[in-house]
Amino acid sequence: MRYPESFTIAGRRISPPLVLSPMAGVTDSPFRRIAKRCGHVGLIVTEFISVEGLTRGNMRTHDMMRYTPEERPLAIQIFGYDEVRMRWAAEIAEEAGADFVDINCGCPARKVINGGGGSNLLRDLPQLRKILTEVKKAISIPMTVKIRAGWDDKSINCVEVAKLIEDCGASMVTLHGRTRVQGYRGWANWDLVREIKQHVSIPVSGSGDIMRPEDAMSRFETTGCDAVHIGRGAIANPYIFRQTWETMNGLEPYRPTPVEMHELLLLFRDYLREHMPEKGVIGRMKMLSAQFLRGVPNGAHLRTAVLRSQTVAEMEPLFDDYFALAEKFGIDHDLQCARDENAELAECGV
Numbered sequence: 610m611r612y613p614e615s616f617t618i619a620g621r622r623i624s625p626p627l628v629l630s631p632m633a634g635v636t637d638s639p640f641r642r643i644a645k646r647c648g649h650v651g652l653i654v655t656e657f658i659s660v661e662g663l664t665r666g667n668m669r670t671h672d673m674m675r676y677t678p679e680e681r682p683l684a685i686q687i688f689g690y691d692e693v694r695m696r697w698a699a700e701i702a703e704e705a706g707a708d709f710v711d712i713n714c715g716c717p718a719r720k721v722i723n724g725g726g727g728s729n730l731l732r733d734l735p736q737l738r739k740i741l742t743e744v745k746k747a748i749s750i751p752m753t754v755k756i757r758a759g760w761d762d763k764s765i766n767c768v769e770v771a772k773l774i775e776d777c778g779a780s781m782v783t784l785h786g787r788t789r790v791q792g793y794r795g796w797a798n799w800d801l802v803r804e805i806k807q808h809v810s811i812p813v814s815g816s817g818d819i820m821r822p823e824d825a826m827s828r829f830e831t832t833g834c835d836a837v838h839i840g841r842g843a844i845a846n847p848y849i850f851r852q853t854w855e856t857m858n859g860l861e862p863y864r865p866t867p868v869e870m871h872e873l874l875l876l877f878r879d880y881l882r883e884h885m886p887e888k889g890v891i892g893r894m895k896m897l898s899a900q901f902l903r904g905v906p907n908g909a910h911l912r913t914a915v916l917r918s919q920t921v922a923e924m925e926p927l928f929d930d931y932f933a934l935a936e937k938f939g940i941d942h943d944l945q946c947a948r949d950e951n952a953e954l955a956e957c958g959v
């Protein structure tokens with residue numbers, strides 16, 4: 610099969626059709642730059658940003674909108690309930706230079722639901738319509754929407770919601786095929802992506818459980834979707850976009866050398882330092898290290914030591930030792946994500 614090389618959102622060509630999925634606490638600007646560096650990310654979506662924080666002048670929330678030019682094309686994702694604040698926040702995102710505004714209708718976190726936003730909107734369609742109508746009126750850049758399958762197994766309504774979304778003038782819909790109640794358990798239902806695709810004419814992207822290039826390829830084949838979002842698979846392996854693009858084009862997927870992986874970790878450190886105070890850097894370094902420092906024989910103790918480090922300076926000689934071992938013995942994994950570990954990450958995320 611010939612895989613799509615690109616897709617189009619309201620006349621704007623996105624190539625390749627591989628999207629870095631929004632992940633709160635993960636896809637901040639330093640991580641997005643790293644993903645982009647590794648290559649072949651067609652579109653980036655920011656982590657979700659609270660419209661309450663944005664419209665009440667919370668500086669930390671505004672800070673979440675910072676990005677560097679290399680991250681574009683970029684969709685800024687917002688979440689909330691009140692249509693006036695949603696509209697206002699969308700205007701702020703447009704002013705910040707976003708290429709698209711993405712509306713979050715999928716977050717399952719209690720705090721978000723209690724405020725009426727995220728996946729709560731899947732069971733309050735009149736409010737969802739109001740929000741989308743207001744946002745659409747207010748901005749001149751395209752509006753996109755990310756949803757879940759429905760609230761629970763008994764109320765799967767994503768096809769109806771996707772039609773509503775199209776009707777309100779959105780330019781793309783993305784489905785993460787789990788219900789709110791399901792959280793991150795089980796598997797995403799990609800049959801629903803295919804169903805949505807049959808019922809709307811705007812581009813449809815699917816999200817859920819793409820951990821290696823073959824997963825993305827089989828989703829394109831079986832659903833006819835226009836794009837795929839990759840989330841946890843990109844934390845485990847930021848090269849996944851490049852490798853997917855290469856595999857889709859019949860090429861041998863790229864395998865980074867230990868030296869490159871070492872350099873990428875240090876680059877991440879530098880980007881983090883540009884973006885946040887030092888005390889925030891260590892936790893974020895541990896996130897990527899936990900994924901990167903796997904698969905080297907006799908390397909486990911170094912990984913553990915990195916994860917116990919109190920400062921970045923403490924980590925650096927451990928990286929040197931780890932990647933020296935990697936050079937000598939090779940890395941015995943394909944950077945593929947340990948699914949259980951990432952499910953845990955999701956549970957503590959959103």
Ligand SMILES: Cc1cc2nc3c(=O)[nH]c(=O)nc-3n(C[C@H](O)[C@H](O)[C@H](O)COP(=O)(O)O)c2cc1C
Nearest residue numbers: 630631632633657785816817818839840841955958
């Ligand atoms: C830690 C974490 C944070 C997330 N934050 C967001 C978010 O801010 N907005 C959103 O629409 N989805 C969010 N998601 C959902 C992902 O974008 C994605 O739809 C989901 O993880 C399934 O895809 P995956 O298996 O490729 O990770 C988050 C997921 C994780 C694991």
